[in-house]
Amino acid sequence: MNRRGVLTVVAFLVAGGAIGSFVAAWMHNSPTPITAVASGQQGADGGPIVDIKVSTVAAVMQGDHPNWVGYLPTTFFKVPPNATVRMTIDQQDTPTGLRNEYLGLVRGTIGNSMTVYTSDPSAGGVTGKTMQAIDPTLAAHTFSVPDLGVNVPLPGVDASNPKNTDNFVQFSFKVPASGIYHWQCFVPCGAGTLYGLGGPMQTLGYMDGQIEVGP
Incomplete structure (x- = not known):
């Protein structure tokens, strides 16, 4: 040559x-993940209990797609091994509804249940309603981790309510010793896309996320 x-x-x-x-x-x-906050408590198996708090909004108002629906501040989480993750989701969006009614059931959480509050439970003195399912037509989003068997339907806020009260949804689930686990929303909330299943529903950082389990 x-x-x-x-x-x-x-x-x-x-x-x-x-x-x-x-x-x-x-x-x-x-993006830099949310690092779960240690609660100082231990679960029944001796593993740590940690807290993560996020919000769902109808429009993220930032980044490349400010009008897309999404979870804030991010959909990337980092949690310690063998932890019980206590999630609090400030659900601010109105209902879109589920196409699969089965996803209206709470599954894979501690007690297969969630607690729904109409104001932030961290404020104290707030009474919540424990639920194991919702009317699937009233779902705004879901928090679903297929590999961990977790599915939590998030009830939409009442658009007819002048105060448009947020729904604070709290639940806990276990993670194993290590791994990266994909999570997503199964409500067809990608407005303007084919059958509502594109855009934010298929994009990490919006309605798709990742849980990293490790030290």
Whole structure:
């Protein structure tokens, strides 16, 4: 091979390496996750109980798609091994409804139940309603972790209520010793996409998320 041929091959290899590095960095680049807050309590199995608090909103009002529905501040969580994760979701969106009524059942949480409050339970003195299912037509979103068997339907707020009261949904679930677990919403809330199943529903950081379990 002459010198020109060698230089051409080298140029292709360099370009290929650069493209490969860019793609790898793009695929593995993710926002800084929420690190679960230690509660100082232990579960029945001796594992730690940790807290995560997020909100669901009709429009995130930031980033590349400010009008997309999403979870805030992020959908990336980091939790310790063998933890009981106590989730509090400030659900601010109105109902869209579920196509699969089975997803209206609470599954995979401690007690297969959730507690719904009309004001922030961290304020104290707030009475909640324990539920194991909701009317599937009243779901705004779900928090579903298929690999852990977790499904929690989030009741939508009443749009006819002048105060448009938030629903604070609290539940707990267990994670194993390690792993990365995908979670998502199963309500077809991707307005303007085919059958409501595109856009934010298929995008990490909006209605898709990741739970990283590790030290």
